[in-house]
Amino acid sequence: MPVKEKKEPTKLAIDDHLLDFAGIEGRYTTSFNGTKPLESRGLSAAEATKRLEENGLNMLTPPKKKSPIALYLECMGFFNTLLFVCGIAEFIVYGEHFYIRVYIGVILTIVANINASIEFFQLLASEKALAGFLNMIPASSQVIRDGQMITIPASELVVGDVVSIRMGAKVPADVYIIQSSDLKVDNSSLTGESEPQERTVQNSMQNPLEATNLAFFSTLAVEGEAFGVVVRTGDGTVLGQIAGLTQGEHKAPSPMSIEMGNFIAALATISITVAIIFFGISFHKTNDVGFALNFAIGILVAFVPQGLPATITMLLTIAAKRMSAKNVLVKELRGVETLGAITLLATDKTGTLTRNQMTATNFWCGEKLYSAYPTNLPVEEIAFDFEGCGIKEILHISAMCSRARFNETGLPIDKRTITGDATESGLLRFAGQKLIDIDQLGDKYAKVFEIPFNSENKWHLAIHEKPHTDGDLTLSMKGAPERVLRVCSHILIDNKIIELTERHSEEFLEAYEYMAGKGHRVIAFAQLLLPASEYPKSTVFTKDPKNFPTTGLCFVGLASLEDPPKHGVREAIGHCRQAGIKIMMVTGDHPLTAEAIGRKINLMLTDTKELRAKKSGMPIEKIPESDISAIVIHGEKIDSLTDADWDLIFSKDEIIFARTSPKNKLQIVKRAQALGHIVGVTGDGVNDSPALKKADLGIAMNLSGSDVSKEAASMILLDDNFASTVNGIREGRLIFANLKKSIQYLLSHVLPELLPFLLWAIVPLPAMINSQQLLVVDLGFELFAALSYAWEPAESERIMYLQPRRPVTVESSERFVKRHSEITEDYGMDPESEEFHSRSFTQKINDGFKLLLKPNFWKRKFSKTDGETLVDSNLMRYAYLEVGIIEFFGCAIAFFVLLHREFNITPWDARNMMTLDANAFTKKGSPYTTLGGRYLSVDDQVQALAQGNSVFYFCVMIQQCFNLFASKCKLGLPFGRYMFANKKTFFSVAAGALFGAFIVYTPGVQTVFLTAWISPIYWLIGIGFVNTKISLNNNIAPDNTVEPSPKQAWIDQYLSKTEIPAISLNTVPIPHLDWTQDITTCTHPRVWRIPYDDGPSAFTPAVLDALEKANVKATFFITGSRLTFDNVLPETLIRTFKAGHQIG
Structure with missing residues (x-):
C-alpha cells in the first residue's frame, strides 16, 4: 500500500474531545462498548480495507531529504574542495609547461570528484541499508475488528478502529479514549509538559491539546492501559499538522569523530602553512608562479590523507552491514564506533539476561511451602494441594487481578497464547491449569475498578463483584512482597482471617528469602472483603478523589516464578570480562533474586560482604572491605549514597543494583559517567528508557522491548540475544583498529x-x-x-x-x-x-579570549590523555x-x-x-x-x-x-x-x-x-x-x-554446573561437579561433557607442565566434546580445555 502524497497543510477543526460516545460512533461509523471494550464489535475487515485504500497508510510523510546535489557538495568537504580549487588554479596560471599544468589541473579536479563520489555513494548505500534495517522492526498495534482482538502493523490502522494502548507502547494514531485504567502519556514532544499526563474518558478542557480524553499519535504510554477509537491517522494527526516536530534533532558528534576532526584540522593547518612557505621559497628561487604553485600543491597533497573521509564512511557502513547479519541493528552509523570503547555495561535482568518466560514454581500460604510440581521435592517443600489454605484465593487473584488474557478459549491451556507481560502470563497459565472455570471468571466476577501495576506503587489493585458473607465486592492486590505486606494488617491462616503478628512477618521473610534465593521472582497476594455497609454494590470507585482502601488488607500468600537465563549469556559475560569490560546488573527485582540469577549466569562469583560474614560467623563490620569484590545494592539506599559510597561501589568487580526505579537507573548511569566510564546500557522495558537514552550507547531488545526503549536506544538486538552485544563490541574495536591502521599507513x-x-x-x-x-x-x-x-x-x-x-x-x-x-x-x-x-x-567571544589566558586551558591541551587515542x-x-x-x-x-x-x-x-x-x-x-x-x-x-x-x-x-x-x-x-x-x-x-x-x-x-x-x-x-x-x-x-584470572575468565565464559549433566561410565555414577571447589583426585576414570568452542590444537609448553604437575592424563575425542581423564584438577582442566588443546 503506497503512502498517499502529502497535501498542503490545513488547520483541522479538532472537536472530537467535545463529543460523547454516541457522537464518536456516529461520526466515524464504528461500534464499541465503553464498559467492556473487549466485547466491542469494531470495524469489519472489509470496511477497514476500504478505508485504508481511501486514506492511505497510517504514516507521516517522510521529511524532505537533501537533494543529491546538496549531499554531493557536502561530501566534497574541505580537503576535496581545496583540491578542486587548486585544480582550477592550474588552468588559470599561464607560463612555461602550460600543458603539464593542464594535466595536473585535470588530475586534481577528477580526483577531488572521485573522492567525493566514493563518500556520496557510500552515504546513499548506508541510508538505504539503514532504512531496510528499520523496516525490520515495524510497530504493531492490537485492534478489535469483527469482534475479535487481532494484531496488525500500526501503519494499517484506519479511522474508526478500536485499539488497545498498553504501557510502554507508542500511541499508534490520534485516539479518543473510551476506557482507561490509569493511563498516562508523555506529551512532552507536543506540549512541552515534562510530567506524564493522565488520560480518562472524562474531559473538561476546550483546547484539544489539553484534552484528557485524547491521546496523540507518537506520544508514549508510560503507565497504565486504555482502549480508544482512532479518530485521525498519518498526516491528518495533530503531529502531522505541527511543522518541524518530525525533524530530527542535531546529533552531537561522537568522541572519536571529535578526535578525528581535531586531527584533520591540525593536519590541514600545518599543511597549508608549509605549502604557503614553500610557495614563497619556490617563487623566490625561480621567479615562476606556475612552478611555485605546482610545488606548493605537491606539498599540500603530500601532507593530507585524502582517502580518510571515504575510508571512515566505508568502515562504518561495512561494519553496520556485518552487524545486521548478526541481528544487531545500529540506528546510526556513528553508534558503531562507540561500541569498542565501552568500559562498563549495565544490563537489566528480565528479558535481557533471562528469557522473560515465567513459570510458577512455589507457593507459600497458610504457613506452608508448596511446590507447583510434585516431583523431586526438597525437604522444605510439600506437594501442591488445591484445597490448601489460600491456594484458591491466590489462583483467583492471579486470574482476575491481571491484565493478561488468553487469546483463544477452545484450546487446552498449554496450547493457548497469552497477551500480557511475562509474570502475569505465567500466573494466568498456572491458574488456568488448576481452575476449571477459568474462562468464565470474567463474567462471573465482573471487574468494576482497577489500578494497574506501576513502578511507584509496585502493586496491582482490582475490585470485582465477588460476593462474600458481608458484601458483594472484593478488593484484590498483588505485587512486590515488601510493599504488599506493608499495607496488610491481617493474614489468612487455616482459612481464618487473623491479626498479622511479628511471628508471621518473620515466617514471611524466611519464605521470601528462600524463594528469592533460588533466583525466582516472588509475588505477594492480598485481598479485602469490602463490607456492604461502606461499599455497596453500586459504588463508583475513583482515583481522584480516592474512595477505596489501600490499607488494612489481609495477606494471602506468596508465589514464585522462575525465569531461566538465556542461552549464551554466561559466555557473553565471560567475553566481556576478557575484554576488560565491567558488567553489572541493574534490576527491579528483589536483591536475593537478583543475586541468585547473577550467580547462575556467573555475573557474580565471589562472596558479598554479607555472605562472607554469614559463612565465617564474623560480624559484618569485621570483614575487610579490601577482601570483597562483590556487592549488591538495594535501590532504596541509592538516594542516600555519598560520593565515597559510589567510589566504593564502582571499585568492585561484581556489582548488582536491585529494586531500582527508573530514576535510580538514571542516577547509576550518570554516576558511572562522572567517573570517566563509557557506559553501555541494555534493557527492554519502559523503566529502562531514561538510562538507555542517557548512556553513551543504549541497547534495546527488539522482540520483548517496548517502543519506548527502542526509541531511546542507539542500538537494537533484533533477536533479543544478549550475546549479540559481544559481536557489537568486537566490531566496534575492529573499526577503531582498522581506522588507526589506515591512518598509520596514509601518514x-x-x-x-x-x-x-x-x-x-x-x-x-x-x-x-x-x-x-x-x-x-x-x-x-x-x-x-x-x-x-x-x-x-x-x-x-x-x-x-x-x-x-x-x-x-x-x-x-x-x-x-x-x-x-x-x-x-x-x-x-x-x-x-x-x-x-x-x-x-559577544559574551561568548569575550569569554573565549579570557579562556585562552587561563593556565588550565593550555595545561589540559597538552596533558597526557588516558588510554589509546586515534592518533597517538x-x-x-x-x-x-x-x-x-x-x-x-x-x-x-x-x-x-x-x-x-x-x-x-x-x-x-x-x-x-x-x-x-x-x-x-x-x-x-x-x-x-x-x-x-x-x-x-x-x-x-x-x-x-x-x-x-x-x-x-x-x-x-x-x-x-x-x-x-x-x-x-x-x-x-x-x-x-x-x-x-x-x-x-x-x-x-x-x-x-x-x-x-x-x-x-x-x-x-x-x-x-x-x-x-x-x-x-x-x-x-x-x-x-x-x-x-x-x-x-x-x-x-x-x-x-x-x-x-582462571576463575573469572574460563569458568565465566565456558563452564557452569547446569551445563555438566550427570552421566555414568562403566556403571560408575558421575555427579554434577561444583567447579568452585577443587577436586584433587578421582578414584575412577570418568567422562564429563564440556562445551567445546575453539577446536583442537597443540598443547602449549605451559599447559603441558601444569598437566604434568597435576598428574593428569587427558585425551580429546575429536568427534565429540568429551574428555576422559584420571586424577584431574578442575582448574587445570578448565584452562586446558578453553585453550582448545589436544593430546592423544
Whole structure:
C-alpha cells in the first residue's frame, strides 16, 4: 500500500474531545462498548480495507531529504574542495609547461570528484541499508475488528478502529479514549509538559491539546492501559499538522569523530602553512608562479590523507552491514564506533539476561511451602494441594487481578497464547491449569475498578463483584512482597482471617528469602472483603478523589516464578570480562533474586560482604572491605549514597543494583559517567528508557522491548540475544583498529614525499619527485590501498583480550573528575544539568579570549590523555620517524645510485649543479661536466632527472605496498594466514604495481608525468629497505592486554554446573561437579561433557607442565566434546580445555 502524497497543510477543526460516545460512533461509523471494550464489535475487515485504500497508510510523510546535489557538495568537504580549487588554479596560471599544468589541473579536479563520489555513494548505500534495517522492526498495534482482538502493523490502522494502548507502547494514531485504567502519556514532544499526563474518558478542557480524553499519535504510554477509537491517522494527526516536530534533532558528534576532526584540522593547518612557505621559497628561487604553485600543491597533497573521509564512511557502513547479519541493528552509523570503547555495561535482568518466560514454581500460604510440581521435592517443600489454605484465593487473584488474557478459549491451556507481560502470563497459565472455570471468571466476577501495576506503587489493585458473607465486592492486590505486606494488617491462616503478628512477618521473610534465593521472582497476594455497609454494590470507585482502601488488607500468600537465563549469556559475560569490560546488573527485582540469577549466569562469583560474614560467623563490620569484590545494592539506599559510597561501589568487580526505579537507573548511569566510564546500557522495558537514552550507547531488545526503549536506544538486538552485544563490541574495536591502521599507513608516505622538496629548497638538491608523480601516489594508488582496510578482519581473537582503549582506573577517574570540574567552571556549564549557561554572542567571544589566558586551558591541551587515542605518539613515531625516514632513504639511495650508474652524477655533483644554476636539470639549465669528467648536456640533465624521478616514485610505491602489509599487524609480524585474510589488499598491491608500471613505462604517459624508462634492477634497492621496516612493526603493539584470572575468565565464559549433566561410565555414577571447589583426585576414570568452542590444537609448553604437575592424563575425542581423564584438577582442566588443546 503506497503512502498517499502529502497535501498542503490545513488547520483541522479538532472537536472530537467535545463529543460523547454516541457522537464518536456516529461520526466515524464504528461500534464499541465503553464498559467492556473487549466485547466491542469494531470495524469489519472489509470496511477497514476500504478505508485504508481511501486514506492511505497510517504514516507521516517522510521529511524532505537533501537533494543529491546538496549531499554531493557536502561530501566534497574541505580537503576535496581545496583540491578542486587548486585544480582550477592550474588552468588559470599561464607560463612555461602550460600543458603539464593542464594535466595536473585535470588530475586534481577528477580526483577531488572521485573522492567525493566514493563518500556520496557510500552515504546513499548506508541510508538505504539503514532504512531496510528499520523496516525490520515495524510497530504493531492490537485492534478489535469483527469482534475479535487481532494484531496488525500500526501503519494499517484506519479511522474508526478500536485499539488497545498498553504501557510502554507508542500511541499508534490520534485516539479518543473510551476506557482507561490509569493511563498516562508523555506529551512532552507536543506540549512541552515534562510530567506524564493522565488520560480518562472524562474531559473538561476546550483546547484539544489539553484534552484528557485524547491521546496523540507518537506520544508514549508510560503507565497504565486504555482502549480508544482512532479518530485521525498519518498526516491528518495533530503531529502531522505541527511543522518541524518530525525533524530530527542535531546529533552531537561522537568522541572519536571529535578526535578525528581535531586531527584533520591540525593536519590541514600545518599543511597549508608549509605549502604557503614553500610557495614563497619556490617563487623566490625561480621567479615562476606556475612552478611555485605546482610545488606548493605537491606539498599540500603530500601532507593530507585524502582517502580518510571515504575510508571512515566505508568502515562504518561495512561494519553496520556485518552487524545486521548478526541481528544487531545500529540506528546510526556513528553508534558503531562507540561500541569498542565501552568500559562498563549495565544490563537489566528480565528479558535481557533471562528469557522473560515465567513459570510458577512455589507457593507459600497458610504457613506452608508448596511446590507447583510434585516431583523431586526438597525437604522444605510439600506437594501442591488445591484445597490448601489460600491456594484458591491466590489462583483467583492471579486470574482476575491481571491484565493478561488468553487469546483463544477452545484450546487446552498449554496450547493457548497469552497477551500480557511475562509474570502475569505465567500466573494466568498456572491458574488456568488448576481452575476449571477459568474462562468464565470474567463474567462471573465482573471487574468494576482497577489500578494497574506501576513502578511507584509496585502493586496491582482490582475490585470485582465477588460476593462474600458481608458484601458483594472484593478488593484484590498483588505485587512486590515488601510493599504488599506493608499495607496488610491481617493474614489468612487455616482459612481464618487473623491479626498479622511479628511471628508471621518473620515466617514471611524466611519464605521470601528462600524463594528469592533460588533466583525466582516472588509475588505477594492480598485481598479485602469490602463490607456492604461502606461499599455497596453500586459504588463508583475513583482515583481522584480516592474512595477505596489501600490499607488494612489481609495477606494471602506468596508465589514464585522462575525465569531461566538465556542461552549464551554466561559466555557473553565471560567475553566481556576478557575484554576488560565491567558488567553489572541493574534490576527491579528483589536483591536475593537478583543475586541468585547473577550467580547462575556467573555475573557474580565471589562472596558479598554479607555472605562472607554469614559463612565465617564474623560480624559484618569485621570483614575487610579490601577482601570483597562483590556487592549488591538495594535501590532504596541509592538516594542516600555519598560520593565515597559510589567510589566504593564502582571499585568492585561484581556489582548488582536491585529494586531500582527508573530514576535510580538514571542516577547509576550518570554516576558511572562522572567517573570517566563509557557506559553501555541494555534493557527492554519502559523503566529502562531514561538510562538507555542517557548512556553513551543504549541497547534495546527488539522482540520483548517496548517502543519506548527502542526509541531511546542507539542500538537494537533484533533477536533479543544478549550475546549479540559481544559481536557489537568486537566490531566496534575492529573499526577503531582498522581506522588507526589506515591512518598509520596514509601518514607513512608524508616524509619521503616532503623531504625532497625540503632538500631542494635548503641544500639544494634536484627535486627527487615531481608534483604530478606525487599526486598519482597520493590520490591514485594510496586512496584505494587505504580503503582496503575497510575489509580487514580482526588480527586475532586477542582483540577481545585487550583493555578498552580508555580503561577506567582510580587514577584516571580522579583526573577525569578534575578535568570535568575545570571545564564546567571555565566554560560556564551548569554541573547539575550539564548544560551551558545562556550567553550572548559577544559574551561568548569575550569569554573565549579570557579562556585562552587561563593556565588550565593550555595545561589540559597538552596533558597526557588516558588510554589509546586515534592518533597517538606511537603512531606518529612509526609513520614519521621510523617508516617515513626508512622509505625516504630507500628512495633517495635508489635515486642517486641511478644518477651515478647511468649518468656519472654523484650527490656532490647534483648539489654543485643546483648551487650554480637553480634551473639545472631543466630545459633552462646549462651544460655541466661532472667530477668524473662526463659532459652533461641540457637534454642529458632532463633525462637524468626524469629517470631519477621515476625510480624515486616507483620505490615509494613499492615500499608502500609492503607497508600496507606491515601496518596490518599490531600484535606481531605480518606473516602467517592473517596476511591472506583480506584479498582486497592483494588487489590493491597488484593494481598499484600495474599502475606504477603504466606511469613509468608507457610512452605517451611519460610525457605527462615526466617519467622515463628505468631498469627493474633499481626496484630492488627500495625492496631492500622493507625488512628493516617490518622488523619495527612490533614497536607499536599495545600493552593493555587483559590477564583474567582462571576463575573469572574460563569458568565465566565456558563452564557452569547446569551445563555438566550427570552421566555414568562403566556403571560408575558421575555427579554434577561444583567447579568452585577443587577436586584433587578421582578414584575412577570418568567422562564429563564440556562445551567445546575453539577446536583442537597443540598443547602449549605451559599447559603441558601444569598437566604434568597435576598428574593428569587427558585425551580429546575429536568427534565429540568429551574428555576422559584420571586424577584431574578442575582448574587445570578448565584452562586446558578453553585453550582448545589436544593430546592423544
